[in-house]
Amino acid sequence: MAPQLDGFFKQVDDSTDHFIDRLRRAVAIPSISAEEARRPDVIRMGEWLADELKALGAEVELRPLGEQPGKPGLDLPPVILARYGNDKNKRTILVYGHYDVQPADKSDGWATEPFELTVDDKGRMFGRGSTDDKGPVLGWVNAIEAHQKAGVDFPVNLLMCFEGMEEYGSEGLEELIVAEGKKYFADADAVCISDNYWLGTEKPCLTYGLRGCNYYSIEVSGPGADLHSGVFGGTAQEPMTDLVKIMSQLVSNDGKILIPGIMDQVAPVTAEEDALYNDIAFTMDNLYESLGSKTSIFEDKKQTLMGRWRYPSLSLHGIEGAFSSPGAKTVIPAKVVGKFSIRTVPNMEIDRTNELVCSYIQERFAELTSKNTLKVFPQHSGKWWAASPNHWNFSAAAKAVERVWNVKPDFTREGGSIPVTISFEEATGKNVLLLPMGSSTDGAHSINEKLDKRNYIEGIKLLGAYLHYVAEEPIA
Amino acid sequence: MAPQLDGFFKQVDDSTDHFIDRLRRAVAIPSISAEEARRPDVIRMGEWLADELKALGAEVELRPLGEQPGKPGLDLPPVILARYGNDKNKRTILVYGHYDVQPADKSDGWATEPFELTVDDKGRMFGRGSTDDKGPVLGWVNAIEAHQKAGVDFPVNLLMCFEGMEEYGSEGLEELIVAEGKKYFADADAVCISDNYWLGTEKPCLTYGLRGCNYYSIEVSGPGADLHSGVFGGTAQEPMTDLVKIMSQLVSNDGKILIPGIMDQVAPVTAEEDALYNDIAFTMDNLYESLGSKTSIFEDKKQTLMGRWRYPSLSLHGIEGAFSSPGAKTVIPAKVVGKFSIRTVPNMEIDRTNELVCSYIQERFAELTSKNTLKVFPQHSGKWWAASPNHWNFSAAAKAVERVWNVKPDFTREGGSIPVTISFEEATGKNVLLLPMGSSTDGAHSINEKLDKRNYIEGIKLLGAYLHYVAEEPIA
Numbered sequence: 001m002a003p004q005l006d007g008f009f010k011q012v013d014d015s016t017d018h019f020i021d022r023l024r025r026a027v028a029i030p031s032i033s034a035e036e037a038r039r040p041d042v043i044r045m046g047e048w049l050a051d052e053l054k055a056l057g058a059e060v061e062l063r064p065l066g067e068q069p070g071k072p073g074l075d076l077p078p079v080i081l082a083r084y085g086n087d088k089n090k091r092t093i094l095v096y097g098h099y100d101v102q103p104a105d106k107s108d109g110w111a112t113e114p115f116e117l118t119v120d121d122k123g124r125m126f127g128r129g130s131t132d133d134k135g136p137v138l139g140w141v142n143a144i145e146a147h148q149k150a151g152v153d154f155p156v157n158l159l160m161c162f163e164g165m166e167e168y169g170s171e172g173l174e175e176l177i178v179a180e181g182k183k184y185f186a187d188a189d190a191v192c193i194s195d196n197y198w199l200g201t202e203k204p205c206l207t208y209g210l211r212g213c214n215y216y217s218i219e220v221s222g223p224g225a226d227l228h229s230g231v232f233g234g235t236a237q238e239p240m241t242d243l244v245k246i247m248s249q250l251v252s253n254d255g256k257i258l259i260p261g262i263m264d265q266v267a268p269v270t271a272e273e274d275a276l277y278n279d280i281a282f283t284m285d286n287l288y289e290s291l292g293s294k295t296s297i298f299e300d301k302k303q304t305l306m307g308r309w310r311y312p313s314l315s316l317h318g319i320e321g322a323f324s325s326p327g328a329k330t331v332i333p334a335k336v337v338g339k340f341s342i343r344t345v346p347n348m349e350i351d352r353t354n355e356l357v358c359s360y361i362q363e364r365f366a367e368l369t370s371k372n373t374l375k376v377f378p379q380h381s382g383k384w385w386a387a388s389p390n391h392w393n394f395s396a397a398a399k400a401v402e403r404v405w406n407v408k409p410d411f412t413r414e415g416g417s418i419p420v421t422i423s424f425e426e427a428t429g430k431n432v433l434l435l436p437m438g439s440s441t442d443g444a445h446s447i448n449e450k451l452d453k454r455n456y457i458e459g460i461k462l463l464g465a466y467l468h469y470v471a472e473e474p475i476a
Numbered sequence: 477m478a479p480q481l482d483g484f485f486k487q488v489d490d491s492t493d494h495f496i497d498r499l500r501r502a503v504a505i506p507s508i509s510a511e512e513a514r515r516p517d518v519i520r521m522g523e524w525l526a527d528e529l530k531a532l533g534a535e536v537e538l539r540p541l542g543e544q545p546g547k548p549g550l551d552l553p554p555v556i557l558a559r560y561g562n563d564k565n566k567r568t569i570l571v572y573g574h575y576d577v578q579p580a581d582k583s584d585g586w587a588t589e590p591f592e593l594t595v596d597d598k599g600r601m602f603g604r605g606s607t608d609d610k611g612p613v614l615g616w617v618n619a620i621e622a623h624q625k626a627g628v629d630f631p632v633n634l635l636m637c638f639e640g641m642e643e644y645g646s647e648g649l650e651e652l653i654v655a656e657g658k659k660y661f662a663d664a665d666a667v668c669i670s671d672n673y674w675l676g677t678e679k680p681c682l683t684y685g686l687r688g689c690n691y692y693s694i695e696v697s698g699p700g701a702d703l704h705s706g707v708f709g710g711t712a713q714e715p716m717t718d719l720v721k722i723m724s725q726l727v728s729n730d731g732k733i734l735i736p737g738i739m740d741q742v743a744p745v746t747a748e749e750d751a752l753y754n755d756i757a758f759t760m761d762n763l764y765e766s767l768g769s770k771t772s773i774f775e776d777k778k779q780t781l782m783g784r785w786r787y788p789s790l791s792l793h794g795i796e797g798a799f800s801s802p803g804a805k806t807v808i809p810a811k812v813v814g815k816f817s818i819r820t821v822p823n824m825e826i827d828r829t830n831e832l833v834c835s836y837i838q839e840r841f842a843e844l845t846s847k848n849t850l851k852v853f854p855q856h857s858g859k860w861w862a863a864s865p866n867h868w869n870f871s872a873a874a875k876a877v878e879r880v881w882n883v884k885p886d887f888t889r890e891g892g893s894i895p896v897t898i899s900f901e902e903a904t905g906k907n908v909l910l911l912p913m914g915s916s917t918d919g920a921h922s923i924n925e926k927l928d929k930r931n932y933i934e935g936i937k938l939l940g941a942y943l944h945y946v947a948e949e950p951i952a
Binding site: 211213215222223224225227228229230231232233234235236237238240241242244245247248251252253254255287290291292293294295296297298304307308311312313314315316317318319320321322323324325326327328329330331332333334339341343368369370371372379380414415416417445446 | 687689691698699700701703704705706707708709710711712713714716717718720721723724727728729730731763766767768769770771772773774780783784787788789790791792793794795796798799800801802803804805806807808809810815817819844845846847848855856890891892893921922
């Protein structure tokens with residue numbers, strides 16, 4: 001039986017101005033987790049959010065996480081754990097979001113004040129955190145309120161976990177999720193995270209996979225201190241020369257990883273997966289627009305999407321310890337650290353990959369017969385994630401999308417990582433769904449971040465509708 | 477006839493404490509030219525030096541250089557032009573030095589306060605500017621004073637040019653030297669610069685050559701802005717990949733420049749030059765000590781010295797625009813600028829070298845068939861310098877060294893550049909001699925910069941003795 005949603009939907013439409021005002025109040029709090037001086041604002045934002053939830057009758061806890069590692073005296077912002085509803089006859093859905101934001105300053109090039117929500121005549125709501133992730137977090141709050149005002153029974157028990165350090169490595173969260181997996185989160189039947197984006201601008205998607213990321217350092221050192229190239233150029237073996245030779249042998253310009261054994265671990269494309277690509281709302285022009293150039297590796301959509309989310313990639317990020325400022329400095333750096341990462345996919349194993357990478361680099365260095373010293377090591381490794389898009393959590397969400405947007409969603413994967421996804425999956429043992437609200441042009445970490453009014457308002461309906469469908473969805 | 481120097485030498489010895497006190501007063505003024513906030517101290521230092529010279533009867537001008545380019549409202553420190561003596565029957569010697577210093581802060585790791593001259597029990601006088609270049613500049617002042625006190629006739633007319641921006645690119649000086657070449661400096665018969673160092677710690681040297689420096693930027697750009705490697709890794713051609721491949725093809729680990737045509741321009745080693753190396757006071761242990769490691773290209777002294785000063789070298793300095801901080805950032809840089817320089821030697825031509833470098837890099841980039849965009853250009857080019865060590869200016873200095881130090885000096889070249897050397901040579905058309913006071917362990921630009929008391933006091937004698945010999949030296 002299709003859920004009765006008209007009353008809820010009408011209430012959301014009627015509350016449009018109120019919901020935008022709520023987003024405006026949230027954006028006005030500059031909860032930048034990366035800047036120590038803004039920590040009080042992050043905490044204030046968490047308290048504001050907790051108050052909004054309490055006002056709607058949720059049970060709310062502000063869980064302290066202690067001091068920030070390496071920053072004595074600087075407390076981490078609390079994690080907000082909240083429960084709305086405790087009916088044993090209802091399914092329980094756990095949702096996650098974050099109330100902190102990326103840094104922003106008008107002088108970075110913003111067209112508007114980043115912490116004043118500014119709505120233009122196309123309905124674009126500009127402001128830091130609008131789409132990442134205050135809009136989606138308030139989506140859950142607004143959905144609860146609209147149910148109350150419309151007098152519609154809330155279809156599930158909602159568990160909420162909202163953190164304040166997502167933009168700074170989610171410090172402290174992993175431990176909390178693990179600890180609460182069988183406690184606070186014990187009765188969760190499924191998990192939903194709204195913290196990613198549509199692939200394009202017109203068609204909603206459900207995301208069932210993420211790449212992992214193994215991040216490496218290649219350290220080459222020689223002299224005791226930086227040298228003057230006039231005095232020592234031509235007499236010393238230079239670490240930069242060795243490092244650049246190694247970094248040049250990792251990946252080709254067309255994205256081929258040159259380290260043997262990496263591609264052997266990649267799961268083959270099945271006929272089922274292969275068939276998915278044609279319908280996906282994505283064009284090469286979408287890519288060119290987001291690149292700001294036509295410097296793509298591939299010329300066609302399918303290879304591009306596969307390159308983005310189902311094949312590994314290797315990117316060279318930079319070099320620490322070398323001269324990196326504008327201008328000219330005639331230094332021979334004494335110790336340089338090359339940074340690169342590999343985005344990993346099913347069925348790559350972290351340890352196997354790290355082994356292959358490190359021994360390949362050691363072999364290349366040995367070929368140089370250098371007197372310098374090499375160290376190569378993974379800085380961190382995060383696993384890829386792939387859920388089953390056939391799970392009832394996904395089929396419920398697909399029905400909700402069709403109801404709200406009148407279109408079947410694309411089933412997508414993403415090239416990036418959202419480590420919390422795996423944490424929730426492992427801690428709860430339940431299916432995790434990524435259900436985005438914003439679109440690909442929102443510019444989450446850029447200047448002029450925005451959320452389209454349409455995506456916000458229809459997104460509130462979508463989150464609510466999802467809860468109705470997921471309450472009823474038969475177990476496949 | 478050997479000059480009568482005993483009275484002067486005795487006076488220098490008797491004035492030791494007074495001369496050290498003068499250096500102490502100079503070091504106490506933190507005349508850091510690179511720090512805008514210290515500009516008043518730089519100017520104060522110039523005025524102090526001018527007053528010392530005036531007190532000895534020199535004619536002194538403080539020549540304003542106007543505002544610092546790109547820094548409206550910030551005046552450059554003046555150049556001190558001074559003349560001591562105006563006897564048409566005497567030779568006129570032009571000397572250069574600088575009264576500004578490198579930045580220094582105790583927290584950088586200094587064992588003593590950098591702006592308090594601290595003399596230890598080994599006679600090492602620690603302090604910023606002690607050896608670079610306040611000690612040598614005061615050497616000329618002290619030599620004048622010792623002549624006066626000893627009642628010894630000053631053997632030459634001394635023209636002095638002391639600047640206050642040497643550690644920040646000698647802004648404004650080149651134009652002044654060119655303008656004054658046939659005016660203030662018109663009657664100079666030879667030039668002497670004391671602003672470099674002995675090759676080692678025991679044996680004085682006279683320096684007759686410097687390498688030049690052509691500094692290059694390789695800019696590779698693609699996307700409109702930095703990209704997230706999760707979202708775009710595997711779909712975009714990455715500028716870093718191209719840049720690193722180009723940088724890896726410039727030089728080998730053992731210092732061989734891989735750009736064809738560069739080595740063809742290098743002057744062959746003559747029998748006369750070849751014979752010079754054996755006697756030079758330099759060992760591989762000297763090199764290892766200054767490197768702080770044994771990561772040398774060569775195992776023997778002669779090849780090392782040749783690699784340092786008579787062959788070109790190519791050093792990779794770093795990359796601008798890429799990730800260069802500690803930690804892990806998963807960025808795909810949109811535009812990266814590789815920096816490298818070639819130290820040039822006789823008879824390399826600047827334009828020919830720039831042409832060879834740029835076309836080689838363009839060819840390597842073309843081989844990559846990349847969609848990214850390449851720009852390669854020289855940031856700046858400074859010519860190498862080679863004087864004749866057989867000139868009377870050098871033979872006079874050699875006799876002075878033998879008189880003061882009881883040893884024939886090494887005739888050396890240096891791997892670095894001192895652009896002012898060429899400026900004086902070109903503007904006056906006269907022979908330029910580099911006559912160092914300090915030794916190789918003085919740490920001119922490092923923490924714990926020092927000048928040995930022995931080098932300072934014997935150095936004052938040397939500068940004075942040089943003026944006596946150069947006054948009498950027959951034109952070869």
